[in-house]
Amino acid sequence: KAGVTQTPRYLIKTRGQQVTLSCSPISGHRSVSWYQQTPGQGLQFLFEYFSETQRNKGNFPGRFSGRQFSNSRSEMNVSTLELGDSALYLCASSFQFLSQADTQYFGPGTRLTVL
């Protein structure tokens, strides 16, 4: 079974631009979560989507948004990029929602650099 895939793997943008990252979950998984990883803040939860609906959101500004399609693929968008948005963005998928015992499977991440 193929793992979680994320595209692109690397991205360079300039301040003020916007960016869209894509995530394809493991086949059969319906929940997709996004995390931001930075050296200073570590791993922080952005949001989770299940059945095309955002079910849970972390403490990030409204510039960060996402969506999920009917095939469970997800995209996240960051508008008006700031230097501090430079990070590794990780996508994780799991079979179901609201199960604390369920394992999340992570993709390799998209490395975003904002200049």
Next chain:
Amino acid sequence: GDSVTQMEGPVTLSEEAFLTINCTYTATGYPSLFWYVQYPGEGLQLLLKATKADDKGSNKGFEATYRKETTSFHLEKGSVQVSDSAVYFCALSKGANNLFFGTGTRLTVIP
């Protein structure tokens, strides 16, 4: 709020040494606990998990026991290898697929 406190790194060990990485948590209720590992340039991989008190998770020679009385989930391995060099993250979940991560501990194993 819910949080995870992890042993500060980096940790450097010789091959075949014993490894312990401490992890304690703060949470109401009964969270599930996880250890994830991140190899250079890669995403996170689940190493092991435990879903209730006194459960022991194990994988690839690594073990951790869910201790509710001490709110701990320490990671141990009896004999580390060079290939174990990575960053290790302790995490907890209370559902809604929202993981709270520790800051990570970088392990370097030297031959």
